[in-house]
Amino acid sequence: MKPCNVVFLIIVLGISCSTYALSTDTLTVKVLGIAEDARFEPAVLQVQPGDVIRFKVVEGLHTVTAYHPDNRRPMRIPDKTQSFNSGMLTAGQTWFLTLDKIGVYDYFCLPHERMGHAGRIISGSETTIPTYDDTLIPELVLKTINEAQKSFLNQNQKK
Amino acid sequence: MRSVIAYMLAFLGILSLEAVAQHGHHGHEKKALKSEEIHADHSLYHLDSEFIDHRNEPLKLSNFKGEPVIVVLFYGNCTQVCPILIQDTWRLFSSLDESTQTKTKVLAVSFDTENDTPETLKEYAEYEQLDLPEWYFITGKHTDIKMLATMLGVKYQQTGDGHFAHSNLVTVLDTEGKIAKRVEGLNQPMNEAATVIEAMLKNL
Amino acid sequence: MIVMMAFMPEIAFSQTARVVVPAGSFHSVLPEVEGKPVDVDSFYMDETAVTNEEYLEFLKDNPEWKRSKILPVFTNNGYLREWKSDLDPGYENVGVNRPLTRVSWYAANAYCAAQGGRLPTLNEWEYSAQLMEFDSAAEMNTFSSGLINWYSGIDVKNLAEVGSTGIENTEGIKDQFGLVMEWVEDFKPITADELSLDCGTVGRMNTLGSVYSYAASIRYITRMSFNPKITTGMVGFRCAYDVPAPSSQNNISGEIL
Numbered sequence: 001m002k003p004c005n006v007v008f009l010i011i012v013l014g015i016s017c018s019t020y021a022l023s024t025d026t027l028t029v030k031v032l033g034i035a036e037d038a039r040f041e042p043a044v045l046q047v048q049p050g051d052v053i054r055f056k057v058v059e060g061l062h063t064v065t066a067y068h069p070d071n072r073r074p075m076r077i078p079d080k081t082q083s084f085n086s087g088m089l090t091a092g093q094t095w096f097l098t099l100d101k102i103g104v105y106d107y108f109c110l111p112h113e114r115m116g117h118a119g120r121i122i123s124g125s126e127t128t129i130p131t132y133d134d135t136l137i138p139e140l141v142l143k144t145i146n147e148a149q150k151s152f153l154n155q156n157q158k159k
Numbered sequence: 160m161r162s163v164i165a166y167m168l169a170f171l172g173i174l175s176l177e178a179v180a181q182h183g184h185h186g187h188e189k190k191a192l193k194s195e196e197i198h199a200d201h202s203l204y205h206l207d208s209e210f211i212d213h214r215n216e217p218l219k220l221s222n223f224k225g226e227p228v229i230v231v232l233f234y235g236n237c238t239q240v241c242p243i244l245i246q247d248t249w250r251l252f253s254s255l256d257e258s259t260q261t262k263t264k265v266l267a268v269s270f271d272t273e274n275d276t277p278e279t280l281k282e283y284a285e286y287e288q289l290d291l292p293e294w295y296f297i298t299g300k301h302t303d304i305k306m307l308a309t310m311l312g313v314k315y316q317q318t319g320d321g322h323f324a325h326s327n328l329v330t331v332l333d334t335e336g337k338i339a340k341r342v343e344g345l346n347q348p349m350n351e352a353a354t355v356i357e358a359m360l361k362n363l
Numbered sequence: 364m365i366v367m368m369a370f371m372p373e374i375a376f377s378q379t380a381r382v383v384v385p386a387g388s389f390h391s392v393l394p395e396v397e398g399k400p401v402d403v404d405s406f407y408m409d410e411t412a413v414t415n416e417e418y419l420e421f422l423k424d425n426p427e428w429k430r431s432k433i434l435p436v437f438t439n440n441g442y443l444r445e446w447k448s449d450l451d452p453g454y455e456n457v458g459v460n461r462p463l464t465r466v467s468w469y470a471a472n473a474y475c476a477a478q479g480g481r482l483p484t485l486n487e488w489e490y491s492a493q494l495m496e497f498d499s500a501a502e503m504n505t506f507s508s509g510l511i512n513w514y515s516g517i518d519v520k521n522l523a524e525v526g527s528t529g530i531e532n533t534e535g536i537k538d539q540f541g542l543v544m545e546w547v548e549d550f551k552p553i554t555a556d557e558l559s560l561d562c563g564t565v566g567r568m569n570t571l572g573s574v575y576s577y578a579a580s581i582r583y584i585t586r587m588s589f590n591p592k593i594t595t596g597m598v599g600f601r602c603a604y605d606v607p608a609p610s611s612q613n614n615i616s617g618e619i620l
Contacts, residue, residue, distance in 0.1 A: 207427075302475065305548065306473075310436065
């Protein structure tokens with residue numbers, strides 16, 4: 001191969017690589033509320049695998065904790081994916097999460113779980129609702145996630 | 160009037176001494192109750208009351224003599240703080256060596272005697288995935304739980320809406336039931352408490 | 364002539380009457396929410412403070428609480444200090460039917476538990492205490508001023524009989540003032556935690572702007588200075604219950620000859 005062709009190839013590859021890097025987004029989930037009003041906004045978020053999800057705590061004391069046995073909860077994230085747990089976050093703090101695998105990830109906030117403080121991240125274009133086991137999950141958590149899922153689907157159908 | 164002033168001054172003198180003694184609690188939630196000063200030289204196992212656990216088994220505190228014990232007071236309907244407290248207790252327990260864990264007991268005592276029956280506590284333990292052989296979720300008579308809480312220095316009080324305001328405390332008892340370590344507040348480091356427990360077992 | 368002996372009832376042991384205090388609310392000097400009255404559910408409470416006689420019966424059934432047997436974890440050194448011995452209050456010194464004093468919170472708690480009850484909560488006790496009727500504001504002020512004087516010097520060596528102060532609330536509960544101060548379940552209430560115990564506290568408590576609330580703040584501050592092990596001649600207690608008394612409250616035996 002001629003050297004200038006090699007250089008040309010390298011430049012093209014370089015551009016396409018950097019173009020690929022530029023295509024990951026950073027999306028924000030706001031963490032709000034201090035008691036019964038504690039919530040994630042949006043409660044259902046769709047991302048592409050590799051996107052960075054930024055949890056910004058506006059007020060209160062919260063966690064972003066995966067439904068996973070590591071966190072003493074039933075598994076509601078895709079098989080063979082790693083659990084995540086932000087630990088306690090205070091107002092003003094930000095926590096970052098990247099989900100590489102396609103699927104639906106349900107998570108909750110430890111202090112406010114029983115008040116329904118939970119959320120869902122859909123990684124990939126997948127929008128079918130997974131059949132996670134609802135037994136034992138607090139009522140208000142299911143309410144939050146299911147209602148948010150419904151309005152998310154409605155919004156997507158309108159597009 | 161003068162005698163009243165003298166009386167008030169005398170009392171305020173005593174009280175300010177107590178206020179000074181109570182200083183030094185760091186890192187606790189602003190709204191939580193400060194835990195009380197306690198007299199650590201006495202075994203809690205002097206409290207002879209019979210409690211009942213989430214397996215519906217009657218028990219006395221003295222049953223746990225001979226092993227280190229972690230004690231936490233909470234209630235099941237607690238929606239803000241107790242989940243963190245239970246998580247803190249779990250953090251302490253799970254940070255211990257596996258062999259230490261089998262020789263350490265955890266008593267999670269509910270002060271909501273009305274709602275937290277053994278059955279309710281069993282559901283709670285199962286949901287939290289803490290229905291482990293070393294863990295005991297406990298209820299009992301109102302006056303007995305009050306007694307235990309007072310001995311530990313845990314304050315709790317029912318608020319108008321059926322919830323409780325309470326201090327946040329994780330206590331380690333030594334093999335004789337005396338208070339060996341207190342971790343006050345939420346989300347606190349547990350490494351010192353873990354060291355205390357490991358040391359206890361080395362000395363056995 | 365037939366001599367008939369009159370019916371002589373021998374009161375083996377007469378329990379204090381249990382009085383119902385109906386649900387209601389009151390303006391506390393330490394409210395949960397500023398400006399909002401505190402709600403109290405109905406409950407039962409002893410008509411009078413626990414006496415030495417009653418405590419003696421408790422000790423007979425629960426010897427681990429006798430002065431020579433009580434565990435140091437449950438009391439400081441002054442427990443039943445004035446009693447003649449473990450099971451002798453020394454009535455010739457203290458008198459009969461006097462309020463029990465020099466017992467710790469632990470002992471009071473154990474006694475009430477043994478009666479199937481508990482200590483009243485602070486709000487229950489305060490709510491009951493303020494259920495008093497005065498003919499005028501002036502009368503209430505006079506009463507409250509007297510109260511302030513009383514708090515500055517309870518004569519612990521000369522306590523009167525229970526029920527004798529003449530002070531009673533609208534339900535018939537006697538001597539919540541004028542006899543002894545009393546243990547409650549939560550003598551260091553939540554709302555007090557954020558207050559530093561200084562002169563500013565009295566000012567902050569006196570939100571009701573009355574002599575009564577000034578007297579109340581003295582009482583609150585005094586109570587908040589306790590710890591559960593202390594025993595003092597000016598503190599006794601009475602019990603609260605969630606249920607009415609069992610039907611046979613008085614054991615009366617007697618003979619007609």
